Amino acid sequence: MYRLFHVPLSPFCRKVRLALAEKRIEVELVEERYWERDADFMRRNPAGKVPVLRVDGAHLSESMAICEFLEETHPEPALLPATTEGRYETRRLVSWFDDKFFNEVTSKLLYERVNKKVMKQGYPDSAAVKAGAKAIKFHLDYMAWLLDQRRWLAGDQMTLADFAAAAHLSSLDYISDVDWRRSETVKDWYAKIKSRPAFRSILADQVPGFPPPAHYTDLDF
Amino acid sequence: MYRLFHVPLSPFCRKVRLALAEKRIEVELVEERYWERDADFMRRNPAGKVPVLRVDGAHLSESMAICEFLEETHPEPALLPATTEGRYETRRLVSWFDDKFFNEVTSKLLYERVNKKVMKQGYPDSAAVKAGAKAIKFHLDYMAWLLDQRRWLAGDQMTLADFAAAAHLSSLDYISDVDWRRSETVKDWYAKIKSRPAFRSILADQVPGFPPPAHYTDLDF
Numbered sequence: 001m002y003r004l005f006h007v008p009l010s011p012f013c014r015k016v017r018l019a020l021a022e023k024r025i026e027v028e029l030v031e032e033r034y035w036e037r038d039a040d041f042m043r044r045n046p047a048g049k050v051p052v053l054r055v056d057g058a059h060l061s062e063s064m065a066i067c068e069f070l071e072e073t074h075p076e077p078a079l080l081p082a083t084t085e086g087r088y089e090t091r092r093l094v095s096w097f098d099d100k101f102f103n104e105v106t107s108k109l110l111y112e113r114v115n116k117k118v119m120k121q122g123y124p125d126s127a128a129v130k131a132g133a134k135a136i137k138f139h140l141d142y143m144a145w146l147l148d149q150r151r152w153l154a155g156d157q158m159t160l161a162d163f164a165a166a167a168h169l170s171s172l173d174y175i176s177d178v179d180w181r182r183s184e185t186v187k188d189w190y191a192k193i194k195s196r197p198a199f200r201s202i203l204a205d206q207v208p209g210f211p212p213p214a215h216y217t218d219l220d221f
Numbered sequence: 222m223y224r225l226f227h228v229p230l231s232p233f234c235r236k237v238r239l240a241l242a243e244k245r246i247e248v249e250l251v252e253e254r255y256w257e258r259d260a261d262f263m264r265r266n267p268a269g270k271v272p273v274l275r276v277d278g279a280h281l282s283e284s285m286a287i288c289e290f291l292e293e294t295h296p297e298p299a300l301l302p303a304t305t306e307g308r309y310e311t312r313r314l315v316s317w318f319d320d321k322f323f324n325e326v327t328s329k330l331l332y333e334r335v336n337k338k339v340m341k342q343g344y345p346d347s348a349a350v351k352a353g354a355k356a357i358k359f360h361l362d363y364m365a366w367l368l369d370q371r372r373w374l375a376g377d378q379m380t381l382a383d384f385a386a387a388a389h390l391s392s393l394d395y396i397s398d399v400d401w402r403r404s405e406t407v408k409d410w411y412a413k414i415k416s417r418p419a420f421r422s423i424l425a426d427q428v429p430g431f432p433p434p435a436h437y438t439d440l441d442f
Binding site: 047061062065066068096099100 | 289
């Protein structure tokens, strides 16, 4: 069986978990306190981060490289569109969320509020938290603009772009940092993705010391 | 003809330029001072960064999404291997350089020393420069370890992984921040890639106020 070394609120791990679950690939989840740089873990992944997916004795790292690998080895259901243009748009949006959204929002809210405490790295930087809370509004508006023209973020089909976005937003929703009143369109999209069986494991996550709000698991939030 | 909006020393732009040149796709290069957030440019690319590739009226962004697009539309010569494992390893290493190497090295040396001055954002942070100069040693050693087992970084074939690595190292070499004496193996690899016709445009780059050292263009450095 596949084994995924992960941390529960990591959006990069969540994207891989969603892809695995949607493709009905059985996986054993192992929590990895990667910041302690355990020697065994560092040998498996010199980059020293999660997710790491163990497949047939090999250890795969870098979340998008893992997702592309899963797409090639388990093509059904497809999480990349059939057209070149669709695949480009999906990959562009995965980078948008994993790079731009991560740097402007996730790293400023989730990392300041949760990771710093868990990793014993001090207190949240209030200027960073404020900047993240401001930046998420622009991103929700950009998503609403895309979703006004399309059923899913990259087009008419659910793709890895939706999983990348939902991975970041669900981690932020765990700490009540998403204002769902900002856009009905984005809320409807999230309700659709939240109700998928692949999302169940994400909604069951619990981080000690950080109980999720009641609406986190509620499909009618 | 394709048009690429770029800045000369950006490793992300250089990776795309190398892929275009290796595939013999004619392109017009347009320098884009993206940090000035010109309204026309922002409309073409809401992420507000380079590279942006104009293809048949569409504007493509995110360097790896662009490279995957070029690979699908211009498959020869192939810059991704034919096997799933080879493609995984190539994509993993592109992420390694564009994420880990960028954050630990390029952003700390090139951005501190050059971009801050060009963008009028103050003076280099000496602690960052020191950290970058230390981190590049680890990365050169990791490359040497890979290249002791393989002809190219991801295997026996030149791939986008080599272009990603060469893009970062060539930008740093422009400001004399690569110690080529550290590894004969890495130096030999760079000499091979530097002598390719695709590299000529990179070696001809000039940034006003930052003349490159003599060895930058020298194939026998």
